[in-house]
Amino acid sequence: MILIKGGTTIDGSRAERNDVLVDGDRIVEIGKIDAPGAEVIDASGKYVTPGFIDVHNHGDILLTRAPDGVNLLTQGITSIVVGNCGVSALPISGNDSILMNEEKRKWDAPQDYFHELREKGLAVNVGFLLGQGSLRAMVAGQAPGALSHEQRERIKSIAREYIDRFGFLGISSGLIYAPGSYTSPEEMVDLLSVLGPNHVYKTHLRNEGDTVEEATKEALDTALASGVRLQLAHHKAAGRKNWGKTESTLRMVDTARKKGLDVGTEVYLYPGAHTSLSVVLPKELYAKEGLTREFLARVMGDPAAEAFSNQKGIQSWCGNTWDDVYITLSKNPEYSGMRLTDIARSFGRSPYQTAVQLLIDDPLIKATLDNMMGEEDIRRVLSHETSVVASDGFIYDSGKPELCHPRNYGNIARLFSSYVPSVLPLEDAVHKTTQLPAERYNLQARGRLLPGYFADIAVFSGLEDHATVARPTELSTGMSYVLLNGNIVVEGGRLAQKKEGVFLTQYSK
Numbered sequence: 001m002i003l004i005k006g007g008t009t010i011d012g013s014r015a016e017r018n019d020v021l022v023d024g025d026r027i028v029e030i031g032k033i034d035a036p037g038a039e040v041i042d043a044s045g046k047y048v049t050p051g052f053i054d055v056h057n058h059g060d061i062l063l064t065r066a067p068d069g070v071n072l073l074t075q076g077i078t079s080i081v082v083g084n085c086g087v088s089a090l091p092i093s094g095n096d097s098i099l100m101n102e103e104k105r106k107w108d109a110p111q112d113y114f115h116e117l118r119e120k121g122l123a124v125n126v127g128f129l130l131g132q133g134s135l136r137a138m139v140a141g142q143a144p145g146a147l148s149h150e151q152r153e154r155i156k157s158i159a160r161e162y163i164d165r166f167g168f169l170g171i172s173s174g175l176i177y178a179p180g181s182y183t184s185p186e187e188m189v190d191l192l193s194v195l196g197p198n199h200v201y202k203t204h205l206r207n208e209g210d211t212v213e214e215a216t217k218e219a220l221d222t223a224l225a226s227g228v229r230l231q232l233a234h235h236k237a238a239g240r241k242n243w244g245k246t247e248s249t250l251r252m253v254d255t256a257r258k259k260g261l262d263v264g265t266e267v268y269l270y271p272g273a274h275t276s277l278s279v280v281l282p283k284e285l286y287a288k289e290g291l292t293r294e295f296l297a298r299v300m301g302d303p304a305a306e307a308f309s310n311q312k313g314i315q316s317w318c319g320n321t322w323d324d325v326y327i328t329l330s331k332n333p334e335y336s337g338m339r340l341t342d343i344a345r346s347f348g349r350s351p352y353q354t355a356v357q358l359l360i361d362d363p364l365i366k367a368t369l370d371n372m373m374g375e376e377d378i379r380r381v382l383s384h385e386t387s388v389v390a391s392d393g394f395i396y397d398s399g400k401p402e403l404c405h406p407r408n409y410g411n412i413a414r415l416f417s418s419y420v421p422s423v424l425p426l427e428d429a430v431h432k433t434t435q436l437p438a439e440r441y442n443l444q445a446r447g448r449l450l451p452g453y454f455a456d457i458a459v460f461s462g463l464e465d466h467a468t469v470a471r472p473t474e475l476s477t478g479m480s481y482v483l484l485n486g487n488i489v490v491e492g493g494r495l496a497q498k499k500e501g502v503f504l505t506q507y508s509k
């Protein structure tokens with residue numbers, strides 16, 4: 001037994017002095033407790049909360065490399081949900097070129113994926129969404145256009161299998177990415193008929209900038225027509241010229257809720273977006289030929305292409321500038337963390353020419369576009385009663401830090417250090433990272449400190465993020481102890497290197 005003694009517990013809307021007694025994988029008692037023989041964790045001067053639940057993670061494939069989850073556990077995150085934005089490791093498909101094709105090829109059956117995760121162990125609890133884009137790719141590849149009746153029926157039967165047999169929590173879509181972008185609202189409503197009342201439909205909207213209001217309406221209409229529970233992923237208004245639009249999108253959410261629609265929102269707490277560097281070039285520039293090396297080499301010195309890119313690139317679609325672009329992940333690590341305009345100065349070239357050169361050197365190069373979201377919008381979504389805080393990040397290993405978006409290493413810690421109490425009281429911040437996400441995704445007996453609940457517990461004080469755009473892998477500080485299913489996995493601020501996570505499944509219809 002483990003006794004967490006003398007801390008301030010926060011559960012629901014209450015903060016009070018309590019001890020917490022853990023036996024096996026469960027919480028057994030809360031109150032003033034003496035438990036002779038129990039291992040004691042001194043929590044005096046610290047907060048004791050449920051382990052945090054991050055419902056937006058993209059670590060589907062990274063999980064198979066058995067990461068120790070250092071970026072998550074140092075923030076007290078004990079559960080994640082993967083399979084977001086329409087992209088998931090399953091179903092296995094020969095035609096899925098969205099990502100991770102290479103790694104998927106080694107599995108013959110869905111069980112192989114789960115078997116591999118079980119063998120290697122999980123650093124945190126993991127729940128799964130089924131990606132609609134991955135699903136569609138399985139029956140139609142990357143082909144645009146509507147699905148045939150047979151293809152729709154096939155998709156539904158595969159989805160039913162994953163939900164009934166493997167306990168998936170719901171379906172996600174990424175309507176901005178091919179092939180999810182080829183999906184009509186009517187096709188989506190048809191697919192969502194496989195979900196039961198305990199499942200969730202989570203969508204990365206068709207557009208998050210210029211037409212975010214229309215895209216929000218589409219998501220709400222889809223949920224209304226199919227009767228499913230809806231989650232709006234990483235809700236935002238992208239691009240300087242669209243800042244402020246969350247006021248009207250949240251009003252639409254409120255109106256839909258008044259009509260009885262079960263809709264929630266999610267938010268990460270950074271103004272920067274993380275994406276491929278190629279988005280800084282206008283799509284019209286390479287629509288015919290694609291972003292091949294030959295094409296890029298040809299347009300690098302072309303003044304007309306440069307003028308067109310300066311006019312129609314990042315500035316025009318989001319109102320941002322070259323100064324907002326930072327390189328994160330690249331084959332050439334010397335650029336990581338650098339601002340594009342600084343690299344341009346060192347090259348003695350223009351920002352446009354520099355971006356093209358970097359894309360020639362590494363077509364998969366990633367960038368953080370800073371100042372995509374306005375702080376006012378972030379605060380507005382965070383304050384909204386429906387929102388949960390979720391990172392849109394990955395799971396990493398302490399041995400191999402990967403340059404990425406700072407939200408991977410600091411999103412939850414940032415909530416407590418930068419938004420409490422100026423935007424939210426502490427109790428609300430805990431609610432949005434524990435009980436509320438557990439309820440939205442129907443995670444049984446998690447997200448609260450109650451007898452009978454799983455002992456996922458965070459013990460901390462002065463939780464603070466240190467990851468920045470330029471130094472995204474700096475660990476958060478302040479987390480003293482983390483319990484995962486009753487096991488101590490962070491002890492005195494250090495990772496205990498145990499794999500005590502379990503699958504979070506949802507079988508009841």
Ligand SMILES: [Zn+2]
Nearest residue numbers: 085204233234
């Ligand atoms: Zn997304």
